[in-house]
Amino acid sequence: MSQPKEIFVRLDRCVGCHTCNIACTVEHSKSKNLFESISEHPTPKNRVYVEWVPTDHKVPVLCRHCEDAPCMHACISGAISRTEEGVVITNSHKCIGCWTCVMVCPYGVIGRHLETHKAYRCDRCPDLKTPACVDACPTQALVYRTVEAFSGDVRQDAARKMISEERR
């Protein structure tokens, strides 16, 4: 079985431009168009958060679709389930807005839509080949890869660094 892809964050590459926020919001709008989406109702919501930590670190955070997802098990209405691709999704028709998922998410990435009274989070853009945030990221701080491929990259990077330091 081919491994499902995940969104990985490369902290050292994020410059805090928030392009991902816009791409995410637009993708989760009805019109899928920046200008029209602004006036839509319910307001389309961004699901990737670029946090700032002093002295000057930018940290993109989004749903990790946890293997043992606390939100899914805590949900008191059965609204949260996992797709075959491993994506944890909230079925907004079933969501009753009790916010138990918000209380248990250790990443703080489940939002509350106040107009619809529903919880929302990253759905990894089911209609796209590559999630909108990843596609939009100008520095490739967000990448969409399998765990295997991504950890391979990390290993290679580390090896490269070690070799270049030895040569010095």
Place this chain on the structure above:
Amino acid sequence: MVAKQTRYVIIGASAAGMAAAETIRKLDSKGSITALSKEQDMPYFRPMIPFMITGKKKFSEMMLIGQGPYQNANINVRLNSTVEAVHTTDQTISIKSGEELPYDKLLIATGSRPHIPPIAGIEAEGVFALRTLSDARAMALRAERTKHAVMLGGGLLNLKTAFALLERGLEVTLIIQSPEVLSQLMEPNDTTLIRDTLIRAGLRMITGCSASRILSDANGVNGVLLDDGREVVCQMVCIGKGVRPNVDFLSQSSIRVDQGVVVDRFTACNALNVFAAGDVAVTFDSTTGERIVTGLWTNAVEMGHCAGRNMAGQPTEYTGTLGILNATQVADVPFVSMGIVHTSGTDYETYVASAPKAYRKLVFTPDGAKLVGALFVGDISRAGLYRYLIREGRAVKGIKSFIIRRQLHYGHILKETI
């Protein structure tokens, strides 16, 4: 030789029982899993039963199997099956029908039942303690000929029920002994925003009072006599005075009971191959270490998972829970209450901030090193981060100021860790 199929028997087919069943199935594809329910309905999401009163959801929309994580576990659910005794020496249980059912691994997940205070006249028709779907159906039926309902107790269950009845156009009066609502989840000073929203919603409240008698005639309940002599005319009474573990059927067994079923850190009872989880089990608070019996869906599911792993032969330690761990929305005001939030007369380092539409209280250990409790009213975003810190019991060090100002985000935690 073919390995013998393990017979898993689960008494109680709600949060803890079904979570355990689901976990067992993941680890053991061959064993038989039988979940016994004394109810007449297939397992459902119990916290949703107020929707049965409003009529906003049908039963099919509350069913558990096939929803969320409860998929394809191949569990044999037997309804209308009240268990009367557990025989730990020959590893069988007795069902009310007279049947004896053998088990290799047994889970006691019988949950809890409403505590009914000894008030004169409480057995009258039209007095409810909402617990099961059948209760909700009966309430919905009674609501049709009810103008005014009286709720005894100001806990979360009664508030939710009260809103369901208000939605149906009933007049509702809440009678509470404490000075404010939700006294288990917050202190009187913390309730201002919630109290305002209750009043705006049209709920009447009588505080510092309790019912001394429930009055009735041939049509059932027709009033409540209060301990200050007042009489409130009503056609329905709802009791929300907490819950008690369902342990009566264990009185003849060797299983140790102290309030609830006593379990070790691996959710095992004192009898071999018997486990317990959920409302019926005595667990412990991960912040205080105190032994507690909780009545929370979320806790029950978590403990059920743990018990399931232990039953399927994967020893897993239960890390305890928070005695208070509630999130909900009362009318338009959401709130989250977690860990230690009752701080009056204690040395806990407490920070309170109040704004027109948001209130927060953050509670640290007396030395200020660890976060032990958080209460958010109005704005509950990212509450999970605070729960994580409370649960882990980690020194908050450099991120304390962000916690107090409620600006914490995952970036802070990440940078503290690496």
